[in-house]
Amino acid sequence: MKKIIALFLTITLLISCNKEVKKSSLEELYNQKTTLIYKIDSLNNELNIIEKQISKLDPTKKLQIITTLPVKNGTFKHYIEIQGVVKADKNIEIRPELGGTVKAIYVKEGQKVTSGQTLVQLEDASIKNSIAELNTQLTLATTTFERQERLWNQKIGSEMQYLQAKAQKESLENNVASLNTQARKMKIIAPFSGIVDEIFPKKGELTNPQIPIIRLLNLDKVYVEADVTETYLPVIKKGTETIVNFPSIHKVMNAKITQIGNYINPDNRSFKTKINLSNKDQSIKPNLLADLKFLDFKADGIIIPSTLVQQDQNGNNYVFTIQTKNGEHTIVKNIITAAKEYNNETYVSEGLAINDTIVNKGSRQVQPGEIVKINAN
Known part of the structure; x- marks a missing residue:
C-alpha cells in the first residue's frame, strides 16, 4: 500500500x-x-x-522489519597514512684509501665480524721493502747523530755537523712513520661489528679508492624515513604515536616518531620524519617499504558504523534511531555531527546519546515516524 x-x-x-x-x-x-x-x-x-x-x-x-545496533562508546583514533623506506646508519660500502692488488680475503659473505677485524689485505710487499731499507738508513743516521751529539756536548766539532745529523735522523723517522701508515692502509679493517653482506673484488684483482671492496651491515637498529606533506605540520610532532606495517614480511610494530625535519623541501612541499626501530631478529632490511599510520586525532565518545550515516537535501548528516512506546517501535531521525571518519567508523560528537538504539539493517528503507518491527537476530 x-x-x-x-x-x-x-x-x-x-x-x-x-x-x-x-x-x-x-x-x-x-x-x-x-x-x-x-x-x-x-x-x-x-x-x-x-x-x-x-x-x-x-x-x-505488514510492518517493515529492521535490525538495531546499540550505540558504542569508546576511544576513536584517526590516522594519516603514508609510505616510508627503511634505512640503516650502519650500512656502508668500504673502499680502500690506496690502490693495490687484493692479496688475501679473510672473511666470507654472511660472516659476522667485530670492530677492528681485518677483512682484506692488499699487496704491501713494496711498502715493507721500503720500510726495511729506511730502517737500515735510520739505524746509521741514529748512530751518527748520537756521536755528533756527544761531541757537540763536549764542544768538539761544528754546530752545522750536529744539526745535519739531527735533521737526517728526524727525516728518516718521518719517512718510516709515513710508510707504516701506508702499510696499515693496505689492510681493510671493519669500522664496526656487523655482517659482511657482499664482497666485490676477487683475490688478485686490482682495486682503487673509487671501487668498493666490502658492504658491511649492522641491522640491530634501523629506522624508517618518510616525507610528510607540510599540511600535517600542526599535528605531527616528535613522539606522535605511529603504527609501522611491513606488508612484504607480514610484520606490524607500534612506535613513535623520533625526529621531525626542520626543512621544507620546495620541490614537493614536504618534511622528513624518522622512526627508530629495534631489529634484533634482523628481519627488517634496508630499503624495505613500510606503510605508516600517524595518529592525528584521538577522542573518547560515541562511535558508529559509517555505513549508517546518511545525508539529507540540506547537507545534514543523520541516522535513524528507535523510540519505543506502548510496545510500538517508531523511527526517529537524529541529526548528528560526524566529527571524524576512519576505517569504516564515524566519531559522533553531537546528536546521539549513549542509551540510543540505531537502526542497522533496513535503515535505507524506513522513514521518520514509521512504525517498524524489530528482528532480534
Whole structure:
C-alpha cells in the first residue's frame, strides 16, 4: 500500500512539475529545483502521517522489519597514512684509501665480524721493502747523530755537523712513520661489528679508492624515513604515536616518531620524519617499504558504523534511531555531527546519546515516524 501511494504521488508530482519546467536562466532552474525538493519533502511527510494512521487502523498491515545496533562508546583514533623506506646508519660500502692488488680475503659473505677485524689485505710487499731499507738508513743516521751529539756536548766539532745529523735522523723517522701508515692502509679493517653482506673484488684483482671492496651491515637498529606533506605540520610532532606495517614480511610494530625535519623541501612541499626501530631478529632490511599510520586525532565518545550515516537535501548528516512506546517501535531521525571518519567508523560528537538504539539493517528503507518491527537476530 505504501509503495503504491508513494508511486502515485511521485508520478502526479512529476507530471505537474513537467508542465511547469521551461527554459529559464540557471538561477531560475535552481529555484525550481529547490521548490520541487520541498514539495517532495512535504508529500513524504503527509505520506508518513497517512502510513502511521493506516498502521494503527489496519491490523493486517505488514510492518517493515529492521535490525538495531546499540550505540558504542569508546576511544576513536584517526590516522594519516603514508609510505616510508627503511634505512640503516650502519650500512656502508668500504673502499680502500690506496690502490693495490687484493692479496688475501679473510672473511666470507654472511660472516659476522667485530670492530677492528681485518677483512682484506692488499699487496704491501713494496711498502715493507721500503720500510726495511729506511730502517737500515735510520739505524746509521741514529748512530751518527748520537756521536755528533756527544761531541757537540763536549764542544768538539761544528754546530752545522750536529744539526745535519739531527735533521737526517728526524727525516728518516718521518719517512718510516709515513710508510707504516701506508702499510696499515693496505689492510681493510671493519669500522664496526656487523655482517659482511657482499664482497666485490676477487683475490688478485686490482682495486682503487673509487671501487668498493666490502658492504658491511649492522641491522640491530634501523629506522624508517618518510616525507610528510607540510599540511600535517600542526599535528605531527616528535613522539606522535605511529603504527609501522611491513606488508612484504607480514610484520606490524607500534612506535613513535623520533625526529621531525626542520626543512621544507620546495620541490614537493614536504618534511622528513624518522622512526627508530629495534631489529634484533634482523628481519627488517634496508630499503624495505613500510606503510605508516600517524595518529592525528584521538577522542573518547560515541562511535558508529559509517555505513549508517546518511545525508539529507540540506547537507545534514543523520541516522535513524528507535523510540519505543506502548510496545510500538517508531523511527526517529537524529541529526548528528560526524566529527571524524576512519576505517569504516564515524566519531559522533553531537546528536546521539549513549542509551540510543540505531537502526542497522533496513535503515535505507524506513522513514521518520514509521512504525517498524524489530528482528532480534
